[in-house]
Amino acid sequence: MQTLDKTHPKLQELKTRLTEIDDINSASSLLYWDQATYMPPGGAAARGRQMATLRQIAHTKFSDPAIAQLLEDLRPYEESLPYDSDEASLIRVVRRSYERAVRVPADFMAKMSLHRTQSYGAWAKARPENNFAAVQPYLEKTLDLCRDYASFFSGYEHIADPLIDGADYGMKASTVRSLFAELRQELVPIVNAIASQPIADDSCLHQTFPEDEQLAFSLKVIEQIGYDFQRGRQDKTLHPFMTNFSIGDVRITTRVRENDLNEALFSTIHEMGHALYEQGINPEYEGTPLATGTSSGVHESQSRLWENQVGRSRNFWKFCYPQLQAAFPNQLSNVPLETFYRAINKVERSLIRTDADEVTYNLHVMIRFDLELALLEGNLAVRDLPEAWNERYRSDLGVVPPNDSVGVMQDVHWYTGSIGGMFQGYTLGNMMSAQFFEAALKANPQIPTEIEQGKFSTLHNWLRENIYQHGQKYTAAEIIERVTGNCLSINPLIRYIQQKYGEIYAL
């Protein structure tokens, strides 16, 4: 591994400033983690203010013209270095973020931040009451703000591009649209074919599984896979997430449903996948913008690879099912492995994205992506959104939400101030997870056999070597090209789904 140059004085000065900003951002992240795990209700009001304050200080420090000057002064040095040196990469990545940050006025950020909090509050209240009318004005303002945000990035091809680019650098609405169209064309016949079969019996997952025992089992699973508890921990929350405060402290959260074994188990493996990525970054990058996953899509590819390609595979459960049966003998000792395997891979056209299986999941995402584009383009009004949502669920998934709580109001994303940029990463991640997993198997064909034996280090090391260690050094497109020799493609995902579900459903 290369190390970041500690000698060039301007680079050193830049790094000092970046580390200070990183410290502030890490404190912000801890404020959020605490809010989502342990904070008593009385802390809420001050907590919102504290997070906004820290975010604003970090933004001000990062948009300081002194940063621009340092980047300018460092240009000859950067140009003298190989593209993939750590030093050139740091300068390049910081320049990219800087140019993005200074386009957005500080007072707009503050307005957006305030609106986010208010909109989230309105949604949290309105959703259980199934009251879309109550959030409609917030959503209309969100749409206006997102359009305003895009306007700071003039010269875009599609109004959603600046929003998408913020999460998945280099991606455009047109590219996503065409990839999604291809994927959809392949997926729909598979979903239809499965839908014509009897629905899998997953009743074995819906017995009573005590919370503490589920948590203990999940922790045991991820410890065996390779999550480093010296540099992380798991806590309970309402909506599971991964967060980190340094490369040495990468935490995950989970939730448990006592009548659904899927929930804690697979959310834990999912968040662990995100965490392995962040735990695997080159420690030399600590405190710099290189020390983070490179895009929403690549991040999701790591959570989904471990959750699905590994965690829902038959080989994995050949190894792990005896442990699960030992943990829950009353519930599972009479359930054969094959029944369990089919239960955790049950495919069903359903209403809720986060509960969807890996075959239908991407159809849920595409609905949101298309509706976002229509809203941003001005081709769909917020007041018509619930109807458009329901119509798409009917046509794409053959189900109609009985109410908006489980329809257009189910996901938090639009209600925390983001229309555009937040959903495409899920499906891009699924595509990449299959693409990366194929490449890993090509390089190490023994991986499936190893998984069956409870050995995960070959896969983990391959991912660390090829993806994790680089952090944000390479873009998503560069990582895909380096790892697979190809550009992003739907084919590996389709091959994976055809092979796995073709076998399960005898298609």
Next chain:
Amino acid sequence: MQTLDKTHPKLQELKTRLTEIDDINSASSLLYWDQATYMPPGGAAARGRQMATLRQIAHTKFSDPAIAQLLEDLRPYEESLPYDSDEASLIRVVRRSYERAVRVPADFMAKMSLHRTQSYGAWAKARPENNFAAVQPYLEKTLDLCRDYASFFSGYEHIADPLIDGADYGMKASTVRSLFAELRQELVPIVNAIASQPIADDSCLHQTFPEDEQLAFSLKVIEQIGYDFQRGRQDKTLHPFMTNFSIGDVRITTRVRENDLNEALFSTIHEMGHALYEQGINPEYEGTPLATGTSSGVHESQSRLWENQVGRSRNFWKFCYPQLQAAFPNQLSNVPLETFYRAINKVERSLIRTDADEVTYNLHVMIRFDLELALLEGNLAVRDLPEAWNERYRSDLGVVPPNDSVGVMQDVHWYTGSIGGMFQGYTLGNMMSAQFFEAALKANPQIPTEIEQGKFSTLHNWLRENIYQHGQKYTAAEIIERVTGNCLSINPLIRYIQQKYGEIYAL
């Protein structure tokens, strides 16, 4: 209650700046809380850096000359207001802190902060190895730094005064010395008289009490007393403390020893006392420097009042002992209340301050205070400190530490960069706790009877009304004068000890 003026534009500007600083400080406190409760080991390196960064940003923002200008601009406004108006009090308290903050150069603060971390690390390693030689150079540097710190406050009477004043505003070494001399003169004969009696049997406290059950019981106790769990929580740590991130989020920590019922129970009540103070501050003060306890001594008076005057009283256990017996029937159902009462009030000349009973405790504190003064005066060299320590323990408490781990290295204070200013508050707090409790009983003679019935609201409300709500509005001296009509005195503490222990030990 008065409310802080929201109309004077300069005061509003000052408050905006102060709230931003408070937000940063609250984030720092959360970084510390997390480090002491849940942080995995891998987070340590970055965490030290993050706390230092936030402290430095807060210091820089508070020492901004713009604050001086605002304070200057607000002087006529302040002088037009009554002394005890919230507005005048805020300006006064901020001016006092500002004048203190700007005396100390930022680079000195950074040097001190770095040395603190290094010194703590050396102590944490050396203490279990009983290796004073390893910490001696750190302690010598600490002494130099503390003397340098004092030198920024020229014109002091005693070199320890600036250090004492930082924790107990308005106190001087000479005042503390003379109060301590008086107290010592009264305490020594009592301690000697008790020492001539048979030692109390506290074996009932040293059975096995499972951790979870101890924690559950302690929480039940403080909930009944009046700790607000909507605005706080308890977590486990190594060295218990109270911290807060807003008036709405005041947390405590505890530790458990399974073979010692004293530990979790009384540390929980102690920290709860600190927390009731912070939870009881006027919510209008949120985000300003008024929203904190007014001095180290007054803070300690609240933890000790609830721990000792209430929590170790016979009346309290007349109410609470049946609950304790119900929680631990195997251990306590055959132990009479009186045996338990005498066990928790066992007096013994011992080595460890934090385990000391309320009669001998202050002698431990005075040893440290006197040694600190001698070090700062230059009358004692660090290399001679262990011998001086052991000699004082022999003469004052009749015990000699078998090694430095349980002698001069037992307390963390000197090893985290503070010689001077940290110990006097413990004994000042004990004196005040008795003084305040006497005043509360004078105003509400029914309090002991109420405690026996499990009713704590009269006492709690009296403390909130007279002490808590004011936060830092009044100095310690002002609070004592307002509440008791007298100045700080040793007499109530001596009366309390004579009465309680005279009865227990039939003196």
